[in-house]
Amino acid sequence: MFNSRNPAYRNPTGAVPAKSPVHFRINVSRDLKCSAARLVVQDDNWGQTENFGMFWCGMDGENHEWWECHFTPKAPGLYFYRFYIDTWRGTLELKKGFGGEGSTEAHNGPWQLTVYDPSFDTPHWMTGGIMYQIFPDRFYNSGTPKANVPQDRKLHEHWGEQPDWKPDERGIITNSDYFGGDLKGIEEKLPYLESLGVTCIYLNPIFEAHSNHRYNTADYSKIDPLLGTEADFQHLCAAAKKRGMHVIVDGVFNHTGSDSIYFNREKRYPVEGAYNSQQSPYSSWYNFHPWPNQYDCWWNFDTLPDVNECAPSYNDYINGTHGIIRKWLALGADGWRLDVADELPDEFLENLRDAAKAEKPDAVILGEVWEDASNKEAYGQRRKYFQGHQLDSVMNYPFRNAILGFLTGADAANMMEIIMNIVENYPPQVLRLLMNHIGTHDTERAITVLAGEPMGNHGRDWQSSTHLSRERRQKGLRLMRLAALMQYTLPGVPCIYYGDEAGLEGYRDPFNRGCYPWGHENEGLVEWYRRLARLRKSCPCLNEGIIYPLMAGDHCMAYIRDDGEQRLLVAINAGEQDHCIYLPPEWHDAEALIGKLPDERSALFLPPLDCVVLKWSYPAPKEKPAQPAPGPKDLQ
Incomplete structure (x- = not known):
């Protein structure tokens, strides 16, 4: 009835930019005697729900009919959608099932539509790399x-x-x-x-x-x-750059060490840290309950005191014009990996991104999210x-x-x-x-x-x-x-x-x-x-080519990457028995990069714990016949 991953039902598929229309179609059996259908969308930002009436748009053979509508998300965020159809059996709800398919019997709830800012771009130098x-x-x-x-x-x-x-004599792993x-x-x-x-x-x-x-x-x-x-x-x-490599560094901005110049619980540094004095310049970075021995810390490790990322002086120290983010990018780094990104506030992340992109527009920001x-x-x-x-x-x-x-x-x-x-x-x-x-x-x-x-x-x-x-x-x-x-x-x-x-x-x-x-x-x-x-x-198709599954079952998996010019088929047998996958005939013209080509029956043979990779290129477009150079009369 619907498949969110198939452009025949939802076009475009996947995440979309804000203010970009999305075309929805559902396929309804004539036996249901559908009299009306609607798309229901909930905006996760505001919690608002909107109903969009769907129009009957034609038959699909003799026994099914298409209903369709457009939805245009106004702003970035998450939207969750489902369908309702009015039938002789009453109003039926169409929800997400396995594989993105829609069914009145599904129990997974609504589909997700991810919407991003149309100006959102990411660095291109990482694409296709290792x-x-x-x-x-x-x-x-x-x-x-x-x-x-x-x-x-x-x-x-x-x-x-x-x-x-092993722990030391105090029972601590140092x-x-x-x-x-x-x-x-x-x-x-x-x-x-x-x-x-x-x-x-x-x-x-x-x-x-x-x-x-x-x-x-x-x-x-x-x-x-x-x-x-x-x-x-x-x-x-x-030296890395000369060899075509970039370097990204790890940023741990949710907490510091207790043994640090900022906290200085162990008094290693000749400065007043937040633990040593409430007049310390770093005092506002930490939350004490009360000062100095009770404080917020990461997962209750008292050697990792939590930082108040939105404290103005901390934010400026990390994200300011002369801050840590910009310093190391200026010295040669090409990006940051952010430790425990889910514990960094939105405001801090946005400030960090602004700082990184101001210093180096193609700097990459990667987050640790599990x-x-x-x-x-x-x-x-x-x-x-x-x-x-x-x-x-x-x-x-x-x-x-x-x-x-x-x-x-x-x-x-x-x-x-x-x-x-x-x-x-x-x-x-x-x-x-x-x-x-x-x-x-x-x-x-x-x-x-x-x-x-x-x-x-x-x-x-x-x-x-x-x-x-x-x-x-x-x-x-x-x-x-x-x-x-x-x-x-x-x-x-x-x-x-x-x-x-x-x-x-x-x-x-x-x-x-x-x-x-x-x-x-x-x-x-x-x-x-x-x-x-x-x-x-x-294989350029591995850079940004789409992926679609060919099969998955019996300890085997096969999928295709396709960029419109080239296709790559990857087939893997994780089981202990031989396995065959039958392919369309065009794969006879493929090149075997790993393993062997399919046999004359289009059977791709996979030994146990083995794999096959095939590459197939689309036929080159036929060139138009060359036109003769214009003569004097043509130019007149």
Whole structure:
């Protein structure tokens, strides 16, 4: 009766700019004797509901008829819609079902229409690229001597040892052990990243902080001394740019460290922090109940005091003309990844975006959001990330869940539905920049999820001693190939978490933050990532081409990317049995980039834990016959 993903029923599909008309059509059985139909739209901004009468517009064969109308959203925001039809059985409600289809039997409620500001644009330099996430302390140690490193840091003697995980004598996990990875080390490895096709490096926090993860910022204005200097950062950005790479940095603006120049609970700094004096210039940044020992902190960690982001002096310090956002962009960064974006107020996000775009118009702003960011609610408020004044895009955890779920036995159709819901709900300019990862510093390593023993409620002792057996690792490497293929061919930008391409394993923090295994990489997997980079570069349809599912079921999934000039078909068998997919005849003329072409019966053969990628190009338009040059008479 209706399908929100099919332009025959809703045109255009997906998110739309404000003041752009959307054409709706529903297909009603003649047996229902429909006398009237209407579209009902609720504006999420104001809570207002509008009714739009639909017009009878013709027959669809002998037994069905079309009803249609237009709706033009006036302003950016979310709109939720459904249909009602008056029939001999009474008034029936048409609601969203599986796959975007409409049915009077559906129970999922209304469809979502995402509407964005018509002027909303996102940087184009990321489109079609490849990201690489680096946890700086664990990537590569250049061996360069460092100055002004605090004495309370423990440096491991050997690269690749297991990170410390046991609490100290006070029962506290301090995260104060380091391996000495640094900015110069990253610069030394730029040729390696270039061989992987990397176009964007995302660095976990690099600013002064007194833990190895550096999410407890001590001074936003300085590079952590163990990583190097401000000059090292500038040199890294310049060297990356020469190789066609951009650098984005991590901004942790929801909280600082208690051991910081701003709070100074540990009295490390010779200044009066908010903890030391109520007359501190930073006093208004924090909320005390009462001062000094009771204060708001992130998830009740008293080492991470929450910041009042809307305090004028804090906002100016971060987003002002001479603020932190503009400083690091001016020194060479090309964007920011925002930690816990759902905990940053709208006003702060809008100010941050204004500051970034004023300093560097093509700077990218990526947010950490774990759910569907188009309809995310946080602290009782609907977020406005994609209306055009906050984020450019987000970390794509839903795709991660779909990829790893599919490859570990979850229903293929349900996993495809996760993917297609994101595609339907996100603006296209957001979709093409999605940070498509299968693991980060906050999650278990992908190969461990795919082939390891489930972690369940096991503690750190079990996690530290549990590793993949030889058999599990071999299966994990095969599944990593399939996961990476999906990363590289779904809408968005694939993001490699450093070491995933080398087969690095590990459960949760700190085991997912091990050292890159230089000299001990799985070369076969590394080469697979290089092959995928070549595939991505040779297939422009992966930049902004639409996606539509071909099939999803029986542990198999196939989808097509299409930009009107080229089609790419990706088929994956995550099961233990052979599988065949039957294709339209035109795929006989395709080129097999991975695997084999279909046989004479149009059957595409998929062995267990394997994949096929086919490329097909549209026929070139016929050129018109050349016209003879005009003669003197013609010119007269």
